[in-house]
Amino acid sequence: MSENSPSSEYFSDVAGLFNPESLPEHVAIIMDGNGRWAQNRGKQRVEGHKAGADTMRTILKACGQWGIKYLTVYAFSTENWKRPQAEVDALMLLLETYLQSEADELEREGVRLATIGDISKLPRRTRDSLASVKARLNNGTGVTLTLALNYGGRDEIIRAVRSLAGAVLSGELAVVDISEELLAGKLDTAGVPDPDLLIRTAGEMRLSNFMLWQVSYSEFYSTAVCWPDFDRREFALALGEYQKRTRKFGDLAK
Numbered sequence: 001m002s003e004n005s006p007s008s009e010y011f012s013d014v015a016g017l018f019n020p021e022s023l024p025e026h027v028a029i030i031m032d033g034n035g036r037w038a039q040n041r042g043k044q045r046v047e048g049h050k051a052g053a054d055t056m057r058t059i060l061k062a063c064g065q066w067g068i069k070y071l072t073v074y075a076f077s078t079e080n081w082k083r084p085q086a087e088v089d090a091l092m093l094l095l096e097t098y099l100q101s102e103a104d105e106l107e108r109e110g111v112r113l114a115t116i117g118d119i120s121k122l123p124r125r126t127r128d129s130l131a132s133v134k135a136r137l138n139n140g141t142g143v144t145l146t147l148a149l150n151y152g153g154r155d156e157i158i159r160a161v162r163s164l165a166g167a168v169l170s171g172e173l174a175v176v177d178i179s180e181e182l183l184a185g186k187l188d189t190a191g192v193p194d195p196d197l198l199i200r201t202a203g204e205m206r207l208s209n210f211m212l213w214q215v216s217y218s219e220f221y222s223t224a225v226c227w228p229d230f231d232r233r234e235f236a237l238a239l240g241e242y243q244k245r246t247r248k249f250g251d252l253a254k
């Protein structure tokens with residue numbers, strides 16, 4: 001029996017919630033509600049982020065077991081710098097701790113690590129952790145986990161446009177040759193398929209500047225569940241809902 005055969009042990013707890021044979025290739029997630037989850041329990045916000053990091057691990061593992069090739073998560077936006085310095089520091093520290101403590105297991109699972117966003121603005125120590133764990137996981141053939149860090153969809157598009165404008169100015173590129181493919185190739189996600197499914201937790205119905213270019217034809221799924229409570233079953237329910245959608249990409253239903 002192959003690892004992701006529908007009857008394998010990896011599917012027994014979610015049997016009947018989705019069809020293991022037609023899963024999305026790429027799932028993107030806006031992990032919202034850590035603060036509310038903590039507040040509802042009389043805890044500090046950072047406790048919510050810690051619980052959120054555990055959830056991320058659970059969902060990443062499920063992706064590996066179920067055969068979903070790409071998982072992209074919104075971990076820190078270009079707007080999150082506006083939060084109190086103590087929360088920003090706690091998030092960076094959490095990321096570093098997470099990378100150090102999980103690296104061995106991620107390597108065993110064959111996870112690859114990528115980032116999108118302008119990580120040059122992250123603290124030195126965070127950048128060093130990212131670089132060393134990325135290098136260590138470079139040969140993974142399993143799930144690609146992409147962390148969106150200091151990421152904003154508008155910022156990403158602006159950086160891509162600047163790069164194309166530079167090529168036009170230097171005479172390498174003609175304006176008429178600017179195409180969707182060329183622009184997509186300058187985005188941080190170059191080479192990665194667009195998300196099939198975009199999940200947002202904690203009930204909000206906004207994109208919040210996440211992957212503005214890439215989610216043009218993604219199916220959107222929103223749940224009231226706060227991110228720390230989003231478990232394998234909730235993920236399975238989202239996948240089941242995704243499978244009920246008819247994806248037309250602007251065409252008529254076939």
Ligand code: FPP
Nearest residue numbers: 031032033034035036049052053075095098
């Ligand atoms: C949104 O919840 C969450 C974030 C801004 C950060 C997401 C970070 C994690 C899940 C921590 C783990 C990440 C890594 C990479 C280890 P919120 O704080 O906006 O919640 P609220 O809207 O209820 O206040």
